[in-house]
Amino acid sequence: MSQxxxxxxxxxxxxxxxxxxxxxxxxxxxxxxxLRLTGTKEGCGEGECGSCSVRMNGELVNxxxxxxxxxxxxxxxxxxxxxxxxxxxxxHLAFLKFGGAQCxxxxxxxxxxxxxxxxxxxxxxxxxxxxxxxxxxxxxxxFVRIFESVLAAAHGNDAAREKIADAG
Amino acid sequence: xxxxxxTRIVGAPVPRKEGVDKLLGxxxxxDDLERPEMWHGITVRSSIPRGKIxxxxxxxxxxxxxxxxxxxxxVPGKNRIQLIVADQPCLxxxxxxxxxxxxLLLAHPNKHKLREAAAGVKIEYDPxxxxxxxEASERGDVIVWGEDNLLKSFTLEKGDVDxxxxxxxxxxxxxxxxxxQEHLYIENNGMIAEWNAERGVTVWGSLQCPYYVFKSLLAxxxxxxxxxxxxxxxxxxxxxxxxxxxxxxACHAALLAMKCGHAVKMFYDRMEDLAxxxxxxxxxxxxxxxxxxxxxxxAMDIELATDGGAYSTLSSTVLSRATLHAPGPYACANIRLxxxxxxxxxxxxxxxxxFGAPQAIFAIERHMDEIAAAMGLDPAELRRRNFLHTGxxxxxxxxxxxxxxxxxxxxxxxxxxxxxxxxxxxxxxxxTSAVKRGMGISAYYHGSGFTGSGERTLNSLAGxxxxxxxxxxxxxxxxEFGQGTNTALTQIAAETLGIxxxxxxxxxxxxxxxxxxxxxxxxxxxxxxxxxxERACLxxxxxxxxxxxxxxxxxxxxxxxxxxxxxxxxxxxESLCRxxxxxxxxxxxxxxxxxxxxxxxxxxxxxxxxxxxxTYSAEVEEFWSVQEVxxxxxxxxxxxxxxxxxxQGIGYALYEKVVLQNGRMANNQMTNYIMPTAEDVPPIHVxxxxxxxxxxxYGAKGIGELPHDGPAPAILNAIRxxxxxxxxxxxxxxxxxxKALIAATEFEEPAVL
Numbered sequence: 001m002s003q004x005x006x007x008x009x010x011x012x013x014x015x016x017x018x019x020x021x022x023x024x025x026x027x028x029x030x031x032x033x034x035l036r037l038t039g040t041k042e043g044c045g046e047g048e049c050g051s052c053s054v055r056m057n058g059e060l061v062n063x064x065x066x067x068x069x070x071x072x073x074x075x076x077x078x079x080x081x082x083x084x085x086x087x088x089x090x091x092h093l094a095f096l097k098f099g100g101a102q103c104x105x106x107x108x109x110x111x112x113x114x115x116x117x118x119x120x121x122x123x124x125x126x127x128x129x130x131x132x133x134x135x136x137x138x139x140x141x142x143f144v145r146i147f148e149s150v151l152a153a154a155h156g157n158d159a160a161r162e163k164i165a166d167a168g
Numbered sequence: 169x170x171x172x173x174x175t176r177i178v179g180a181p182v183p184r185k186e187g188v189d190k191l192l193g194x195x196x197x198x199d200d201l202e203r204p205e206m207w208h209g210i211t212v213r214s215s216i217p218r219g220k221i222x223x224x225x226x227x228x229x230x231x232x233x234x235x236x237x238x239x240x241x242x243v244p245g246k247n248r249i250q251l252i253v254a255d256q257p258c259l260x261x262x263x264x265x266x267x268x269x270x271x272l273l274l275a276h277p278n279k280h281k282l283r284e285a286a287a288g289v290k291i292e293y294d295p296x297x298x299x300x301x302x303e304a305s306e307r308g309d310v311i312v313w314g315e316d317n318l319l320k321s322f323t324l325e326k327g328d329v330d331x332x333x334x335x336x337x338x339x340x341x342x343x344x345x346x347x348x349q350e351h352l353y354i355e356n357n358g359m360i361a362e363w364n365a366e367r368g369v370t371v372w373g374s375l376q377c378p379y380y381v382f383k384s385l386l387a388x389x390x391x392x393x394x395x396x397x398x399x400x401x402x403x404x405x406x407x408x409x410x411x412x413x414x415x416x417x418a419c420h421a422a423l424l425a426m427k428c429g430h431a432v433k434m435f436y437d438r439m440e441d442l443a444x445x446x447x448x449x450x451x452x453x454x455x456x457x458x459x460x461x462x463x464x465x466x467a468m469d470i471e472l473a474t475d476g477g478a479y480s481t482l483s484s485t486v487l488s489r490a491t492l493h494a495p496g497p498y499a500c501a502n503i504r505l506x507x508x509x510x511x512x513x514x515x516x517x518x519x520x521x522x523f524g525a526p527q528a529i530f531a532i533e534r535h536m537d538e539i540a541a542a543m544g545l546d547p548a549e550l551r552r553r554n555f556l557h558t559g560x561x562x563x564x565x566x567x568x569x570x571x572x573x574x575x576x577x578x579x580x581x582x583x584x585x586x587x588x589x590x591x592x593x594x595x596x597x598x599x600t601s602a603v604k605r606g607m608g609i610s611a612y613y614h615g616s617g618f619t620g621s622g623e624r625t626l627n628s629l630a631g632x633x634x635x636x637x638x639x640x641x642x643x644x645x646x647x648e649f650g651q652g653t654n655t656a657l658t659q660i661a662a663e664t665l666g667i668x669x670x671x672x673x674x675x676x677x678x679x680x681x682x683x684x685x686x687x688x689x690x691x692x693x694x695x696x697x698x699x700x701x702e703r704a705c706l707x708x709x710x711x712x713x714x715x716x717x718x719x720x721x722x723x724x725x726x727x728x729x730x731x732x733x734x735x736x737x738x739x740x741x742e743s744l745c746r747x748x749x750x751x752x753x754x755x756x757x758x759x760x761x762x763x764x765x766x767x768x769x770x771x772x773x774x775x776x777x778x779x780x781x782x783t784y785s786a787e788v789e790e791f792w793s794v795q796e797v798x799x800x801x802x803x804x805x806x807x808x809x810x811x812x813x814x815x816q817g818i819g820y821a822l823y824e825k826v827v828l829q830n831g832r833m834a835n836n837q838m839t840n841y842i843m844p845t846a847e848d849v850p851p852i853h854v855x856x857x858x859x860x861x862x863x864x865x866y867g868a869k870g871i872g873e874l875p876h877d878g879p880a881p882a883i884l885n886a887i888r889x890x891x892x893x894x895x896x897x898x899x900x901x902x903x904x905x906x907k908a909l910i911a912a913t914e915f916e917e918p919a920v921l
Contacts, residue, residue, distance in 0.1 A: 038200035039193020041404070043354040044438040048838035051354055079193035092191045096183050099804040102812065103650030104190030105197060105355040105404025133846040137838070139352050139405050140650040142815030143846045145808050164851070 010074050012037070013081030019068075027066035028052045031078060039079040039108045043137070050136030053109035053116075054078045060116040060135075079108035082115055091115060091153040098160070100149030102140035110136045114150045123154055126163050177663045178866045181804045185654035185674065186402070198358040198374045198401040203431035206360070207236070208279035209424045210434070212272040212289045213444060214264035217513040217831035218298035218312060221262050224272065227288030235285060236428035238273040243423065245390030249415050249481075250383045255313075256479035256516065258388050258419045264293070265312065265478035266513050267832035268444040270416070275424040275432050298513035300831050302452050302473045305510035312478070313511030319476040320484035320509045322491050324760050326563055327502035332467035336458035340539045344455070344531035345897035346880070348475075348826035349448035349819075351520055352843050353649075355404025357413060357445060358435035361421035368395025369422045374403045375414035377687035378645050378679050384415035385422060400677035403649035407816070408519030410649070411689055412481055413445045442836035446518025447826055449474040449486055449509070453494065453531035458502075463545050465500040465554050472507035472528065477516035483509040486517075488619050490524030492764045493877075495563050496532035497574055497613045498554040503563050514831045519689060521813065521876045525614055526820065530898065533610040533881030538894050547885065548582060551611050564764045571859050574611060577772040577794045581609070584853060585774045585792040591889065598890065604779045605789070606889025610878035611772045615765030616870030617692040620755040623747055623766065630685035630697050631704035631744035632661055633675070634731040640665060641675040642701060643744065644685040646693045648674070651872050652805040656694045657701055659801060660865050664705035667724040683744060691870025694801060695767065698865020700745045708743035750863040767861045767869045771795040773814070773878040776850075777886035784906040786887055788818050788879075792853045795874060799860040799867030806871060810854045813875025818850075819843045821880035825899045 005020040012035060019034045031037045031054070040063060043051035047062040054063045055077040083089060091114060094100065101107040110133065117124060117132035124132065129150050130143075138146060144164070151160035189195040224239075226232055240247050240259040247261065248254040260271045274285050297310045304310070305317040313319065333339060359373035368391050375381055378398040385396045398418070403410060417434060424432040436444070451474045458467040472494055476483035491507040540547040555574040561567050582588065587607055594605040617623050630644045642661050648654040658672040665672070675682050685697050712718035715738060718730035731741045755762040776790040793810055800806045823842045827834045835841050860867025880898050887905070888894045893912040895905065 032200075037193075038196070041197070041355070042199070043356075044838040046438070046837060046839060049354055083192050086192055086194075088188065088191065092188075095191055096187050097181070097804075099184070099808045101184065101187055101190045102652075102808055103353070103355070103403065103405040104186070104195050105353075107190050108193045111191065130846045137354060137843060137845060139354055139407070139816070139843065140812045141808055142811035142813075142844075142852060143849050144811040144852055145804070146846070 006069065008068050008072050010071050010076055012076045013078060021068050023067060023069040025068045026064055027054070027068060027071050028063040030068050031063060037078050037080055041105055041108055043105065048137070050113060051106050051109045053112045053136060055112060055116055060113055077112070079111055082111055091118070094149040094153040098149040098152055099145040100141070106136060106138045110138060110146060117150070118154055126151065175663050175866065177659050177669050178801050179799070181802060182655065182659060182669050184652065184805070185658055186648060195402040197355055197404050198360060198372060199435045201360060201372060201401060203360060203362065206431040206433055207275045207277050207424070207428055208282060209273055209275040209421055209432045210282035210286050211270045211420060212274065212286050213268040213270055214260065215267065216264065216293050216295050217267050218265055219263065219293040219295040221260065221264065221271065222292040222294050225290045227290065230285055230288045234276060236275040236424055238423045238427050242427060243388055246387045248387065249419070250387045251412055251481055252484055253480045256481060258416060266515050267830065268515060270420065273420050273424050275428050298831060300512055300514065300828065302475050302510050305512050312513055317511045318508055319480045319511050320487050322488065322505065322507045322760060324491065324503065324505040324563060326565065329467045329469050329502045329504040332458045332502050336466050337461040338459040338543060339456065340459070340542050341456045342454070342535045342538050342896060344453045344534055346451045346527045346530050347899050348450050348517065349520060349824050350442060350826060350841055351407040351409030352841070353405030353407060353409055356436040356438060356441040357410065357417055358433070359414065359417045359421040360431060360433045361418060361425040362431045363422055363426040370397040370399070371418040371422060372399045372401050373414055373418060374410060375400050376406045376410045376647055376649060376689060378647065378677055379684045380412065380687060381415045381418045382679050384419055388419045389422065397678065397680045400647045403647060406649040407521045408523065408689065409446060411519040411687065413518065438838060439836050442841065443833045444515060446481070446516060448520035449476065449483065449517040449524065449527065451490065451527035453528065455531060455535045457535065457539060459539065459543070463543055463550050463553050465498055467502040468495050468500050469504045470494045472505065474509045474527070475512050475514070475517060476509040477512060477514045479516045481516040482519050483517065485619065486519065486524040489615070490528040492563065492615060492619065493525040494528040494532060496529065496536070497556050497611055497770065499556050499560045505563065514828060521816065522873045523690065525873065525877045526817070526880065529610065529612045529877045530880045533612065533878070534884055534894070534896060537608070537885045537888055541888070541894065547609055548578060548587070551609065552578060564761050566763050570767060570861060572770065573796055573857060573859065574770055574772070577770060577796060577857060578611060580855060581772040581774050581792050581794045584794070584855060585776070587774060590776065594890065602781050604781060604890040606777055606886040608775045608777065608882045608885025608887070608889055609772065610882040610885065612877050613768040613770050614691065614870060614874040614877055616695050616767045616769055617765060618690050620762070620764060621757055623696060624749050626686040626747065628686040628697060628700060628747045629683040629744055630700040631683070631742065632701065632708060634728070634741035636735070638728045640667065640672040642672065643675050643682050644697055645677065645679065645682050646685055646688045646697050647677050651809060652802060653688065653693050655805060656801050657698060660698050660701045661705055663866070664702050665709065665727065666722065667727050671724050691872045691874065694868045695798070695861070695864035695870055696747065698868055699863060700747065702865050704743040704745040707745060711743065766863060767798065769795060769797045769869045769871060769874045771874055771878055773882045775879065775882040775886045777883055777890060779887055779890045779905070784902040784909065786822055786900065786905060788850045788883055790850050791879070793875060794855045794857065796857040796859055797871040797874065798864050798869030799858050800856050801866055801868050806856065807854045809871050810875040811852045813873070814852055814879050815844050815849050817876045817879025818883065821883040821898050822900055825901055
């Protein structure tokens, strides 16, 4: 197998990075192995579970399906980038309060997908949250606490409860 | 501590203990860890379901000197995984008994070289006939395990079943089947191992039960206890799927580490994890039930069979729990239960949330609706007439000494779901609609903790210590994998000690540090181990009062000052307690008589389902779950357990099908093994009734498994209500529902098409 490497220049969480990697190496592995950003997780390796979700040039992508060469020159945002200097943001606090994370393995991808949704639609309905997170599988929560967390981050705590209750 | 006493921290929605690390992406799962000079391992597996290994050859194009190669011949101790019966080899010796059985292990410094190398190992077999179903195993013309393929059997007799049939008003029979289910934890199995001639074996991994892994490593490496160390890393979901399998994986990684002299990481990809690791046991359950004309149960004759797969692993205990849950939450004077677990040539089936109960409860709760339909009774009313009540005796003659409030749970579920009004509305609308709706009920219990004498045999030890740095550490081998172990146990410790939640942390889940407080299974942690922590904290307070002048009332600072005085005078500040069975408990393992479980959690669930008669897809539109789980220690985490369990139960009923071809999982990808997504899970309404259990940590009973037991029968009962067709097997995908509805309307024009 050829191990030819190419220089990959890209911006990760606002920081310019250069790594030398095989051009077909998965962005997921570049992040985890070359940059040691292990917050991004692998769940299935085929774009089904969304655990490896990152934002690339403002789009939500499964980093297990993105070859390194495609990320050349791109702006990539990972779960680590959602909390500059490790400071919890409103979305994190809502997940903490409403139980949006259980085992935590889907959480980084879920947070990135939720942040992506809120970036485009700051006041989503429950139906829009469901759609926005449909590419991210969680096996622990049954999603209910995740919906509540995202709605709370967007609308405030009480409004989130009402939206969930109305949907019932 | 009185279980009903007012509390500060128990019952409050404190933040999840390890929550911040998980949200920041800092929590370290096994694949996030590296060791110096670490190699990577891969498993070479059988491609046939049963046969003798004739030869193993290595592709000459590969430089094998770069690789570490391990076979069964390299095992220094016993080549057997240590569980209940040690029949499963760590690595196949000269024969294989299922597809994807581990035969040979490879390690290399570069993980990208492993796949090609694994393909370069050519194994030739002399195939033997293989079994793929309960029926094939029962026939006994091919014997694949022991003398008769029978992994385990139980027979229970209560009263005199045979005296009833002749005079019974109604006799209703049914056969119910459930399929395999995959855990689909989002983090696959993974392990890192190191081996050293002086220090022995150390493993880090994604696992539920550190001391199970410990026991297998002791045997496989023939080491003494001081030479084995097992450390749980952050674990990305388990659901029973990381109860027994990690023992095998830990031995594999450690064998490679011994061979190559480096740390070795083995991390499965999804396809390997799905194909090679355990699943929920498929079952076939037959009910024959006698009732009087009022719908009162007179006799229940139940025959229960499970497919255990190629090795015994946990099949005997899964069968035991299935058996004890098979008659449902009903009072009946005459019960006969015959249950058997059969060996076949598939990957061994194992623990999965519910542990036999979901299969048993599917059968009895579907059967109750068939009885109701046959007798023209309201399904809720039939249940009400037969529910167990406080003081009744169940199948094992266990007296229900704790309050049983099934009537209240049912009533609340009916009211909250507006059951009768909705059913009536659907009955009006369905005849002219291409989407037919219905409501379905399930009512059931789940026994908390190990069955029978299990907790006494485990003899768990747990406690707390206070470090020099002024932190209380909870000392348990119970693990966090999402359910909230860390949070609930630290809540209990902080509450009992009268200090802040932030002053308490978990000791690392490391067998070198924590005592054996038993496995993290069977909904036992908060009830059983939580009680040990409560007792250990009270014991510590008493010791600090006696030896370190801790008063009746104190601040956190005063507490830690007393701990410093205690340490200065008497050494380390540690308090451990060992399990003590509640008084008056007896259990006869031979006759299966007595207290099957120390406590029972109870639930009534209702599903509203819509069946599209054009696409044959069934969709759960709304779901209600009312349960009594003792005291709720954390409202948010408890609701999360219920909702998550229901979502898995919906998957079990309608989405998740393990397709076996020649005994091998054919759909071993997330692309074609389908679990419910954010778009599929309906609004779920969760209600708790709380009756504190005296012998559980702060009154808690088991909660984790309960919610998974009931959705499948509730959903299929709702489909019966919607379509008039009682389907008796799951999973029920659209193609299955199509077949069932067509079969039921043979020679008739479909009503709506």
